[in-house]
Amino acid sequence: MEKCINIQQQEVNTQALQDTIYVIGGKWKLPIIYSICNGNKRFRDIERSIPGITTRMLSRNLRELEDNKLITRTVYPDSPVLVAYEFTEYAKAYGILINEMIEWGKKHRRVITAK
Amino acid sequence: MEKCINIQQQEVNTQALQDTIYVIGGKWKLPIIYSICNGNKRFRDIERSIPGITTRMLSRNLRELEDNKLITRTVYPDSPVLVAYEFTEYAKAYGILINEMIEWGKKHRRVITAK
DNA sequence: CAATTTGGTATCATCGGTGATACTGGTTAC
């Protein structure tokens, strides 16, 4: 960490960090991302691919990911209605940072669990 | 995100991400880091420098940061006892990733709030 | 000698996120 400048800057940074964590945080966001990454596009397919998730939490998390522009939700209103969830290019750029966070977490676990 | 391989790998990655987020997550971790970064070493100094924090939450968060080896807690048992909290080199290395997360959060906010 | 400071811990209340379960309206398969 570099030396900090002032209170305002700190608050802005704290908010920015919370934002970043919020986008990917929680129990289900990454499993959902992996599921879509693995080719699942439809609500029930994603649901079935993630053991333990409820429709409620999936619905909620998909909407949050969509709000954050990491996925798109497309409705094909043919009968029957079909809904497809897909990654955005924006998400792929964020993926680089996510992978760094994952790598740091793995290294950190080795540091902490080491005698 | 690269293509995923298997379930086990996903679970390991999800855990690793949770670990990374846990270390820096929550309302108070970054303000505490900034406070120590700004030269505060003692419990009450840190407490006074962070508006709204309670002794309970400060105590708890300091212990977690110490458990994660981001800060050290040194007791000087002269009379009166003096306790000093300080950054570790390990924390400084993590600081690079924290700053990336902050920068991404700032950019992301501009993306989301843009018409 | 009374008040304040230091470095916390203990107890209780509250609040939001999560989980469990039920339900919906439409469509299709048997």
Place this chain on the structure above:
DNA sequence: GTAACCAGTATCACCGATGATACCAAATTG
């Protein structure tokens, strides 16, 4: 025609994180 599937929403319960408040022993200050 009834059973199952799709894409969810609604309601309730619970639990853990957080906040508020009080308290502690030791030492220092006035």
